[in-house]
Amino acid sequence: MTHHSPIQRETSIYSGGTWKAGRGTGRLAAVDPSTGRAFADLPAGNAEDVQEAAAHAAAAFPGWKAAGSARRAGFLRGFAEGLSRRRGVLVALQMRANGKPEAEAGIDLDDAVACFAYYADLAEGLDAAQDARVAHGGGAHFGLVRREPLGPAGLIVPWNFPLVTSAWKIAPALAAGCTAVLKTSEMTPLAELAYGDIAEEIGLPPGVLNIVTGGAEAGIAMTRAPDLRKISFTGSNMTGAAVMKAVAARCLPVSLELGGKSAIIVTADADIDQAVECIAGGIFFNAGQMCSATSRLIVDRAIEAPLLEALAEAARAIVTGNPFDGAEMGPITTRAQYLKVLDYLGAARAEGLDCIAGGTAPDMDGGNFIAPTIYRGVPRSSRIWTEEIFGPVLATTSVGSDAEALAVANASEFGLAGTVVSGDWERAKRLADGLEAGQVWINTPQAVYPDSAWGGFKQSGIGRELGPWGLSGYQGIKHILSPAIS
Template sequence: MSILDRAQQMFVNGKWQASNGAEMQAVDPSTGESFVTLRGASAEDVQQAAEASAAAFVTWGKTPSTLRAQYLRGFAKGLQDRAPELIDLLMRNNGKPKFEAEICLGDAVASFEYYATLADELDAKQDQQVHHAGGEHRGYVRHEPLGPVGMIVPWNFPLMTAAWKIAPALAAGCTVVLKTSEITPLTEFVLAEIAQDIDLPAGVLNILTGGAEAGIAMSAAPQFRKISFTGSNMTGGKVMSAVSDRCLPVALELGGKSPIIVTADADIAQAVELVSMGIFFNAGQACSATSRLIVDKSIEGDLIDALAAAAKGLNVGSPYNEASEMGPITSAQQFQKVKQYLAGARDDGLDCVAGGNARDNEPGFFVEPTIFRNVPHNNTIWREEVFGPVLATTTVSSEAEAIAVANDTHYGLVGAVVSREWDDGKRIADQLVAGQIFVNSPQVVYPDSAWGGFKSSGIGRELGPWGLSGYQGVKHILSPVAA
C-alpha cells in the first residue's frame, strides 16, 4: 500500500491508528496544489504515543546492543528497498529535484548503517574501569540510555533529519516518538512501515504528524526524558521554555546566517561553484546555507560578474523536469516570507545583480536565484536568515577583516572558506565561530562528523559519536578495591 493511500495516519505502539487532530493538506510546491489530505495528531494522541514509548523502554533499554544494531541495518535496507517511492515523495512534497532527493535518501541510509556499527560495540564497552588516585577505590563507568525521547523534525530535509535523530537514539537504547512537519508529513511514515516489516518491538518507534497542538503536547508529555528539536530559533525557544520547568535535557539544531569567505588568491571558477551550491542548493532552504559572501575586494568584480551569470543561468523549475537544477520554495507560507524579504531589499535600494523576483505569473512557489551586491552590514538581508535562494555580498581588504565580518552574527552553525592555499584556508577556519567549517569543499556531511552550532545556532551535536552520546547518560559505580 502506498503511504498516500493509508487511511490511518498515526503509528503508535506498533499499529496504524486514526489520528484525531486538525485536517492537513500535503501540497506539491511546484504546482501549489494539494495531493493528499490527512489528520494531524491531537494532544491526546501525543500522550498515547508517549505512554507507549515509556512502556517499551523497559525492555528496549535492556536489549543487547548487537540486536539493536540488526534492527538499524533493517531500517537502512528498508529505505534502500523503497528508494523510488521515497525519492518521488521528496520531489512531490518538498519540491526537491531528483538529485537532491537522492542525496537526502542516501544520507538517511548512511546514518542508520553508521549507528548500527556503533551499536555493535556498545555492550562490550560497558563497565570500563577507572583507577582512582589514592588506590583505595575503583570505579566502573557505564553509558546507559536516557529513556523515551520526543523528537520534532523540520520540513526542509525531513527524512534525513529524522534519521539523524532516530538512528542514534535507537542505537543507545532509547525509545522514540517522532513528530513530522505538518508541511512535509509523509516520508517519515515509511520508517513506520519498515518498523513493521522488521518486527521492531511495539512502542520503540512511534510516528505522528501535526502542527502547533501536537508540538506543544510533545514538549509537555511527562514521559519524555529528552526533547530533540530541529527548526527555527523562534520555535526552538518555545520548546526550550516549555521543558524548562522540568529541567529536561534538550537538543536544539537551529538557524544560521553562515559566511563564505573568498580570499584574494582563490580560483574564481571554484569559488563560483562553491558559493552557488552553498546558497542555491535546496533553494536556499537550509540552516547551513552560506548566505553571506565575504570576498576580497581585489577579485570582487570578477567573482560577482561570474556569480551573477551562474545564477541567471541556473535552471529553475519543477523537480519532474530533468533539466531543473533548483526547485521551488517548499510551502506557500515560506514563499510569502521570501517575497517579503525581496520587497524589503527593493525598498532599501539594494543593488540586485541577479534575480530578485518571485515567479508569481506561474503555478507553484518559485523564486529566482538572487544576489544582492555590497549589502550594508546592518541591513535585514545581511543580518536575518531568509531561508531562500538569496545571497548577500560584501568586500573586505584583509584576512582579519574577513574573519571579523564573518563572526559578526548571533548565529554560529556553519562557515566556509575558498582559498588557493590549504594552510591559509585552515588558518581562517580555525578563527571562525561555527560548528562546521568547509574549506574548498561543498557541504558534504558524513554520518561520522559532528553537526551543530555555537551561539544561537543551537545546543548539542548530532551525528558521529557525539550524536550517540546525546542519548546516553553516564553512570559511575564506585567500590573499595577489595570488593
C-alpha cells in the same frame, strides 16, 4: 502486515506498533509546491495521540534497553535496507512534496541510509565498552563508567529535510537504547511515515518507535508529555525558544538545532571556478532552505569583480522550475516561507540594494518559485545581511584582509556553519580556525558525513548531532564506585 500507500494515509499515527487515525479535528494537506495544489491529506494527531505514543514508548523502554546493542544494531540495519528498497518511491515523494530536484532527493535518501548504517556499526560495540575501569585514590577505590540510555525521547523535525533530520535523530536514539516518539512537520507529513512501515516490516518491538503527525497542538504536547525524558528539536529559533521554555519546567535534557546566517569567505588567491561552485552550492541547494546555507559572501576586494561576474552568470544559468521537468532548482517548499522570502525581496528593493541576479518570483503554474538571487555590496546593517531568509538569496560584501573577513563573518548572532575558499590551504585553515561556527568546509561544497559533528555556537543551538556526539546526546553517564577488591 498492512501494506500502505506512501500518499493515501487515513491511518497516519504509528503508535505501539499499530497504525491509527489521528484524533485531531483538522486534516493535514500535502501540497505540491511546484503547483500550489494539494495532492493528499491525512488526519492530524492531537495531544491525546502524543500522550498515548509517549506511554507506549515508556512501556517499551525497559525491554529495548535490555535488548543488547548488537540486536539494536540489527534493527538499524533493517531501517537502512528498508529505505534503500523504497528508494524510487521516496525520491519521487520528496520531489512532489518538497519540490526537490531528483538529484537532491536522492542525496537525502542516501544520507538517511548512511546514517542508519553508521549508527548500526556504532551500536555494535556499545555493550563491550561498558564498565570502563577508572582507578581512584591511588588504588584505594576503582570506578566503573557506564553509558545508559536516557529513556523515551521526543523527536521534533522540520519540513526542509524530512527523511534526513528524522534519520539523524531516530538512528542514534535507538542505537543508544532509547525509545522514541517522532513528530513530523505538518507541512510535509508523508515521507517519515515510511519509518513506521519499515518498523512493521522488520519486526521492531511495539512502542520502540512511534510516529505522530500533527501541528502546533501535537508539538506542544511533545514538550509536556510526562513519559518523555529527552527532547530533540530541529527548526526555527522562535519555535526552538518555545520548546526550550516548555521543557525547562521539568528540567529535562534538550537538544536544539536551530538557524544560521553562515558566511563563506573567499580569499584573493582563490580559484574563481572553485569559489563559484562552493558559493552556488551553499546558497542555491534546496533553494536555500538550509539552516547551514552560506548566505553571506565575504570576498577579498581584489577579486570581487571577476568573482561576482562569474557568480551572477552561474546563478542566471540555473534552471528553476518543477523538478519533474528536470529543473536544477525547485520551488520554496511552503507557501508561508515563499511569502516570507518575497517580503525580503521587497525589503531589498526598498533599500535600493544592487541586485546582480534574480530578485524576482517567476510565475510558473502557481508554484512557489524564487529566482536565484544575489545582492552586491549589501550594508552590514541590512536585514538581508543579518537575518536568516531561508531561501535562494545571497548577500555579498568585500573586505581588504583576512582579519577583516573574520571580524565580519563572526559579527552575527548565529554560529552554525561556514566555508573558506582559498588557494593556500594553511591560510584557509587559519580562517577556519577563526570562524565561530560548528561546521566549516574548506574548498568544498557542503558535504555532511554521518561520522562528522553537526551543530553550532551562539544562537544556532545546543548540542551536536551525528558522529559519536549525536549518540552521546541520548546517553547519560553512570559512575559506579567500589573499594579495591583484594
